[in-house]
Amino acid sequence: MTRETGKLVAVIGDEDTVTGFLLAGVGHRTPDSVNFLTVKADTKPETIESTFKSFTARDDIGIILINQHVANNMRHILKDYNQTIPTVLEIPSKEHPYDPEQDYIMQRVNMFLGGSA
Amino acid sequence: MSEVPPTRMNEQVFKGKKKAAQSGHGLLKKKADALKVKFRDYAKAIAETKSGMAADSSSAFFSLTQAEYAAGNFKQKVSEGSMTARVRVGAGIDNVAGVKLPVFTYYETGAATDNASLGLVGGGKKIQMVREKYSALLQNLIKLASLQTSFVTLDEAMKVTNRRVNALENVTIPKIEHVLAYISRELDELEREDFTRLKLVQSKKENDLKEEKRLKDLAEAEAKKAGKIVAPKKTGSDVDMTANFDAGDDADVVF
Numbered sequence: 001m002t003r004e005t006g007k008l009v010a011v012i013g014d015e016d017t018v019t020g021f022l023l024a025g026v027g028h029r030t031p032d033s034v035n036f037l038t039v040k041a042d043t044k045p046e047t048i049e050s051t052f053k054s055f056t057a058r059d060d061i062g063i064i065l066i067n068q069h070v071a072n073n074m075r076h077i078l079k080d081y082n083q084t085i086p087t088v089l090e091i092p093s094k095e096h097p098y099d100p101e102q103d104y105i106m107q108r109v110n111m112f113l114g115g116s117a
Numbered sequence: 118m119s120e121v122p123p124t125r126m127n128e129q130v131f132k133g134k135k136k137a138a139q140s141g142h143g144l145l146k147k148k149a150d151a152l153k154v155k156f157r158d159y160a161k162a163i164a165e166t167k168s169g170m171a172a173d174s175s176s177a178f179f180s181l182t183q184a185e186y187a188a189g190n191f192k193q194k195v196s197e198g199s200m201t202a203r204v205r206v207g208a209g210i211d212n213v214a215g216v217k218l219p220v221f222t223y224y225e226t227g228a229a230t231d232n233a234s235l236g237l238v239g240g241g242k243k244i245q246m247v248r249e250k251y252s253a254l255l256q257n258l259i260k261l262a263s264l265q266t267s268f269v270t271l272d273e274a275m276k277v278t279n280r281r282v283n284a285l286e287n288v289t290i291p292k293i294e295h296v297l298a299y300i301s302r303e304l305d306e307l308e309r310e311d312f313t314r315l316k317l318v319q320s321k322k323e324n325d326l327k328e329e330k331r332l333k334d335l336a337e338a339e340a341k342k343a344g345k346i347v348a349p350k351k352t353g354s355d356v357d358m359t360a361n362f363d364a365g366d367d368a369d370v371v372f
Contacts, residue, residue, distance in 0.1 A: 006205030024251035025203030094178040098171040
């Protein structure tokens with residue numbers, strides 16, 4: 001474990017997303033933990049869920065980036081998630097363009113802006 | 118609440134309470150308004166950044182595809198081996214009307230680039246491009262994450278504040294007003310009781326005076342008849358008039 005003060009950015013997503021962010025330099029691998037998960041077609045939902053849970057339990061992670069299509073498959077967990085930090089951010093993936101309708105935060109934002117405009 | 122003894126002192130106490138509740142209500146309302154303004158700003162910023170993010174990410178994905186075309190399949194290599202995060206987020210705190218909002222800031226630790234030799238054979242430039250694109254996207258995402266956390270925190274803070282405002286407005290202040298009304302009602306009642314009592318005392322006194330005068334006149338008339346002059350009787354102010362009333366009969370007057 002390093003003694004850095006800043007927090008890490010974790011990524012759960014398809015190969016393209018993970019590769020890109022690793023190239024940008026978010027990757028952090030130590031002998032006992034990694035901060036990213038590549039979701040492939042044969043990755044089990046349980047694996048994704050448990051990885052997400054372990055990320056949220058770690059205190060060295062500040063932001064969790066998660067592909068929207070992955071997030072949609074574990075919506076029930078995200079709905080129950082109410083911690084402020086780490087922040088869960090849904091991002092678009094290569095095959096699945098971003099759909100604001102499915103993002104909880106965007107729903108709130110639209111409700112607020114639409115309701116008061 | 119109506120078990121409060123209806124005294125002047127309690128009336129003052131509750132007047133003070135009402136004043137405090139009202140000023141608290143005003144302050145909280147101001148706070149709720151401030152939060153609402155900030156909340157609206159954040160909502161707008163999120164809506165903008167999120168739509169910008171879609172464009173950013175698609176250009177980033179495209180650059181990755183280009184790099185793959187130029188350098189072959191390097192994805193596997195990227196996720197292999199030991200690595201240290203070059204990019205981290207610092208957590209600061211922003212303060213809006215007493216609500217603490219976490220703010221993430223992007224910073225690079227200055228650690229050596231992993232996989233620097235990637236694309237040495239070919240496509241190195243394209244891979245460099247991917248790095249840049251994704252770094253830009255990441256910076257935007259970190260900004261967005263700050264906005265989003267602030268948004269959620271503000272949302273929560275706003276709910277709490279509104280709940281307090283409503284509680285003060287619809288529960289606490291009416292309760293205090295109710296007590297005040299009760300106290301003033303009771304005090305008025307006591308005053309009326311007192312007034313009636315005084316009236317009764319006065320009429321009794323008048324009757325007594327009349328009776329005394331009648332007796333005196335009678336005595337004088339008799340004395341005149343008898344031809345004697347009697348020394349005038351004691352005047353009313355010399356007599357202890359309260360001696361006629363037993364104070365024990367009256368209810369205690371409590372103010």
